[in-house]
Amino acid sequence: GAGVSQTPSNKVTEKGKYVELRCDPISGHTALYWYRQSLGQGPEFLIYFQGTGAADDSGLPNDRFFAVRPEGSVSTLKIQRTERGDSAVYLCASSLTGYLDRTDGYTFGSGTRLTVV
C-alpha cells in the first residue's frame, strides 16, 4: 500500500480483556516496528521485526504483550488481560531495511488509540 496502515484506529476494551492491533506496512518493507505513545510523551519502543523474526523485543513491558509477523508483512500486536495502564496510542512503523539507508526516516502509521476502561 501507499503508507503504513493500522487497524482499528480506535479500540475501547474492558479491563482484563484480550485485544489485537494490526499493522500493514508499506509493501516491500522488511523491517517493522511497534511503539507505544502515552499522552504527552514521546513514543517508546516495543518490538522490531526483520522479516518474520523479532530482532529486538526488549521494549515489551511484560509477558502480557506479544507480537507476530508470520509472513513477513502484516504484524499483529496482542495484549492479554489488559490493564488501564495499557491505554495509549500504539504506533507501527516500517522501513525498507533495518539499517537505514534512506534519507526519509521511518514511515509511521496513524496509530491505534487503545482505551482500557
Add this chain to the structure above:
Amino acid sequence: ELKVEQNPLFLSMQEGKNYTIYCNYSTTSDRLYWYRQDPGKSLESLFVLLSNGAVKQEGRLMASLDTKARLSTLHITAAVHDLSATYFCAVDKNQGGKLIFGQGTELSVKP
C-alpha cells in the same frame, strides 16, 4: 542506558521570530531523526542526520548534528502559524532501528 532530552518542552513564539530547539543524548550515536506530530496525528519525518556536522534544511526549519557534543538542534527561522506542532528528536540506539525519543517540544506560533 541511552537518554534523549529535549528543551524546551514548551515553546510559545510570535510569528516572524527565530528560535532553536535542543536535543541532547547520553551515549554515542551517529544517527538522529527529527519528527513532527500534529495533535491526534502520527509522526511525520522531517530530517535524518547521519553523520557529525550534518546540516539539513527544509523551508523555515534547519537541523544540525554534533556527535562529539551529543547535541542536535532544530532551528526555526521566521516562524509561521503552520509550524505549530510537537517536535520530537530520536536517536538510533544501535543502527538497528530501535529509536529512543525525546519528550517532545510543543511549539505554538501565535500571530
